[in-house]
Amino acid sequence: MSSFDLVAPASEEEAVAWLARAPTGETAVLAGGTDLLNDLEEQRIAPRHLLSLRRLPWNRWSWTGPALTIGSTTPLVDLEYDPKIRSEFPGLIGAIEAVGSVALRARATLGGNLGRSGSASDLIPMLLALDASAEIVGPSGRRSVPVDALVVASRRPALDPGELIRSVLLPEPRASAYLWQRIRPAQDVSHVGVAAAFSPGDGRWRIALGGVPPRAIRIHPGASELPGRPSKAALEAAARRAAERLPLATDLRATGEYRRLVAHALVIRAVEAAGAMREGAP
């Protein structure tokens, strides 16, 4: 017999109401399940109920002018095969393609990744560089929270009891790139992941570093520090400062010092790759 039951509400209201009634700590929320199922298999968690989001209309996306709203249960593979998302948010596609294999991304979702808030997430650095925010729904209605304020600790996102991640908002298309370092492309997680994005709105770069505990960090250099089209020297200096912000975390994958060296190189390459997309742009 199954140690948990599977509940699949047909509407957002039903899902929120169910979660509000559920005893605290006994329910796990199921989006794609690619991470959750491994926790269940290894008995790291033992919930009595799984609240499945599969029947909610959160598995699609919509454009509002330049802004893209992605439903939290959209399979990552749907996003990577969409030509418009690919051309408007190239860095997001790069980060998505860094998540496991194609067959894993058929199940994995953006909302699930944020809900887990893993320090090794490839998606979170890119969402930070794109200034993404998450729309949350819960007992007291809907609210919007910057991804930066959501992914505060691994496995423990800043959600109140009974809250669910409904969608992710990307405010504007940005020249962007995501680069990572790891042993095998589809069977390992990144030692370091670097996202770079240039905002046409304020003419400034965002750089985010991930793959290193405790959480991904975002750096927002000033326009004089890192201009839109930086000189080699300016980029080199900005990359060095960014890498120094990385916590010196050593684990079985890599040493802290090695991660900083890799991060330094990846920041330079990510800004150059994103910058090359801006050729012809003002």
Next chain:
Amino acid sequence: MSAVPAALKVNHRPVDLEGVPADERLLDTLRWRLELRGTKEGCRSGGCGACTVLVDGRPTLSCLTLTRELDGREVTTIEGAPDHPAGRAVLEAFESEGAVQCGYCTPGFVMALTGFLGRTPRGHRSTERLLRELQGNLCRCTGYAAIARAVDRAGREAP
């Protein structure tokens, strides 16, 4: 919560979900409930690709999928590959290139490639692209050279 009896289709055949436990994975439903043993269990944690099947035409890891989550969906396994236009071409390519050693990873490779070719027209099937789609499939015999030849051939010959 559903008025219609929960069901999914496996190789066009309806499967009643009522008696399936909540924690049962598609991999186990296929192998032990439906006795479709072609789908293989490798790492059971999403890292090897041996358990890959198609869900609504998309390559999907059956080890990381709860069966009851697939209410209303269509699953194609290696047993259904001969009836799939791209699947048949992939099987023939693996056979003619001798791309099978112990064979354990083969169903996963075949289904991952079938899913991609089934939705990707010729002209978008560069070797690099095809191999990228298969990064999640491991062959522990390391028989990759023959597999790569079969992948190229399937890319040329599949409709």
